Amino acid sequence: MSGIVAIVASMLAAVLIGAFGLRMSRTTSDFYVASRTVSPLWNASAIGGEYLSAASFLGVAGLILTYGADMLWLPVGWTGGYLVLLVLVSAPLRRSGAYTLPDFAEARLESMAVRRTSSVLVVLIGWLYLMPQFQSAGLVFRTVTGAPPWAGSLLVAVVVAANVLSGGMRSITFVQAFQYWLKLTALAVPLVFMLIVWWSDGPRTLPPGDPWALPLHGREHPVYETYSLILATFLGTMGLPHVLVRFYTNPDGRTARRTTLVVLSLLGAFYLMPAVYGFLGRVYGLPATDTVVIALPGRLVGGAVGDLLTALVTAGAFAAFLSTSSGLTVSVAGVIAQDLLGGGVRSFRIATVLATLVPLALAGAARSLPVATVVGLAFAVAASSFCPLLVLGIWWRRLTTTGAICGLLVGGGLACAAVLATIVGGPRTGWPEALLAEPAAWTVPVSFTVMVVVSLVTPGRVPRGVARTMVRLHTPDTLNVDRGDWRPRFM
Amino acid sequence: MTGRPRRVVVTSPRTAAARRPRHPLTREIDEQTELGEVYMRSLIRTQFRLALFVCTVLACVVGGLPLLFLLVPDLRDARLLGVPLPWLVLAGLIYPAFVAGAWFYVRQAERNERDFADLVERR
Numbered sequence: 001m002s003g004i005v006a007i008v009a010s011m012l013a014a015v016l017i018g019a020f021g022l023r024m025s026r027t028t029s030d031f032y033v034a035s036r037t038v039s040p041l042w043n044a045s046a047i048g049g050e051y052l053s054a055a056s057f058l059g060v061a062g063l064i065l066t067y068g069a070d071m072l073w074l075p076v077g078w079t080g081g082y083l084v085l086l087v088l089v090s091a092p093l094r095r096s097g098a099y100t101l102p103d104f105a106e107a108r109l110e111s112m113a114v115r116r117t118s119s120v121l122v123v124l125i126g127w128l129y130l131m132p133q134f135q136s137a138g139l140v141f142r143t144v145t146g147a148p149p150w151a152g153s154l155l156v157a158v159v160v161a162a163n164v165l166s167g168g169m170r171s172i173t174f175v176q177a178f179q180y181w182l183k184l185t186a187l188a189v190p191l192v193f194m195l196i197v198w199w200s201d202g203p204r205t206l207p208p209g210d211p212w213a214l215p216l217h218g219r220e221h222p223v224y225e226t227y228s229l230i231l232a233t234f235l236g237t238m239g240l241p242h243v244l245v246r247f248y249t250n251p252d253g254r255t256a257r258r259t260t261l262v263v264l265s266l267l268g269a270f271y272l273m274p275a276v277y278g279f280l281g282r283v284y285g286l287p288a289t290d291t292v293v294i295a296l297p298g299r300l301v302g303g304a305v306g307d308l309l310t311a312l313v314t315a316g317a318f319a320a321f322l323s324t325s326s327g328l329t330v331s332v333a334g335v336i337a338q339d340l341l342g343g344g345v346r347s348f349r350i351a352t353v354l355a356t357l358v359p360l361a362l363a364g365a366a367r368s369l370p371v372a373t374v375v376g377l378a379f380a381v382a383a384s385s386f387c388p389l390l391v392l393g394i395w396w397r398r399l400t401t402t403g404a405i406c407g408l409l410v411g412g413g414l415a416c417a418a419v420l421a422t423i424v425g426g427p428r429t430g431w432p433e434a435l436l437a438e439p440a441a442w443t444v445p446v447s448f449t450v451m452v453v454v455s456l457v458t459p460g461r462v463p464r465g466v467a468r469t470m471v472r473l474h475t476p477d478t479l480n481v482d483r484g485d486w487r488p489r490f491m
Numbered sequence: 492m493t494g495r496p497r498r499v500v501v502t503s504p505r506t507a508a509a510r511r512p513r514h515p516l517t518r519e520i521d522e523q524t525e526l527g528e529v530y531m532r533s534l535i536r537t538q539f540r541l542a543l544f545v546c547t548v549l550a551c552v553v554g555g556l557p558l559l560f561l562l563v564p565d566l567r568d569a570r571l572l573g574v575p576l577p578w579l580v581l582a583g584l585i586y587p588a589f590v591a592g593a594w595f596y597v598r599q600a601e602r603n604e605r606d607f608a609d610l611v612e613r614r
Binding site: 072073082083088091205209213214223226230257261264265275279467468470476482 | 517520521523528531534535538539541542545546549553554557560561567568573575577578581582583585586587589590592593594596597600601604605607608611612
């Protein structure tokens, strides 16, 4: 019962805060980017709130409980990805003035073909990321209420669509910032109670030599899979559509860097906890599923306090579904509206419905994989398509339009094919399973190689304004220089 | 016969010569002269070197850990204060290390940009 109250409260809070922001978002540009008046701590909280999805809140602890120490790399990569993003991408990306990844592609390569290719990839990555969010919403909803899984998926999809439709980004920024702190509290408070119980139980520990606690153990090709996971997560973060949008709400490149520094601290604090949940799940012998985070407090603490704590983690889980799904929906809808439907607030509304309907249908149809696994696949696609585009685009003048398109198509295409084979076909055994379920280790190098080699072969296709674009990307914000006149098209 | 025109001495008050343009280097950059390009390339190279340095350290730490566990199997089960070493590093210590690395990068990158701005504006 308290679980249902928690779900309702979490959704109500999201809708109310969203409605509060509605009064402030009026023009199209407001609708999209909150007029860039968001302060750094708000912005960093919002990035954290948006980024910590069901995969982080539930999935990581579940996978750690299932596979053991190797899965510790997942949260490490999801945090470390921001360090790579900070170092290689953050300030130049903000200075480019791009609002979406297709915007960046167009600004840097001055080509509509590259823009359209990027648009398609953004939509694919967004849907791939949204699908497991809806799936695990259904799973948690079933655990709490006993309702069929589709009910929970539908509930989250409807609230997200309503929120995005009514408020746009401004309200989403408030909602997201609130969600980060809610999620942190929802994991931390039950954890404190559980650790007290664990300690007073005369702390249970793992038997010495328990293979579960050892790295490079539990899967068929642990070394390959570990390195592939590291590559996908560290390089994929910069290519996620909903992350990039947040950088636009920084006033300039310098604040973009400082915001990223705060984001790293916020994420680091959060990711200290899922490992402890996994450990407690192991020593108390809980079944290895995505819902271990929900099940643990009731099992360890029990009684009325246990019910309250369960309610709290449930609220946190729904906060995770809502926040990530909202952010992704805004980005995917933005791209669909701008590049497929011709722009305007009206097409943004149609696009929002499309952006939630398709992954909702996929969530019902696809094979049910652990949520963090599917999100990991989205990272692999991002790492093998947008990571090379961003890194080479920002640092290498000789990147050509042909090179960029070929790299995006080959890298993104191969990764998407591997993902499709994993979601539809699996599970397999041996090397085919390892190579398809963790494709980044081969798709990322292929993508970089194709982009570089094709660019070198087609030197005539270097964009004409590349020198001006480099000035725009790299000169300090305070200098008064000509940065060109490209602006993102706000429909 | 008037012959050659008389030679006159042309003089000028040196007021204009004494006044230097206010931001000559930003103009070099705006007009994409060779000098402007040299300055831009040096800025980008400095920033890229810094980025590459941080990425290399990161790659050594992150890429080195699985290798270390692979080559020295005893480390997988080593314990420090009762906590298995891999857990202590991967579920704890690595996060503050990330923040420290990020802090270092932000400081250095801002210093590089300040130096560039000083150089360009104060010639």
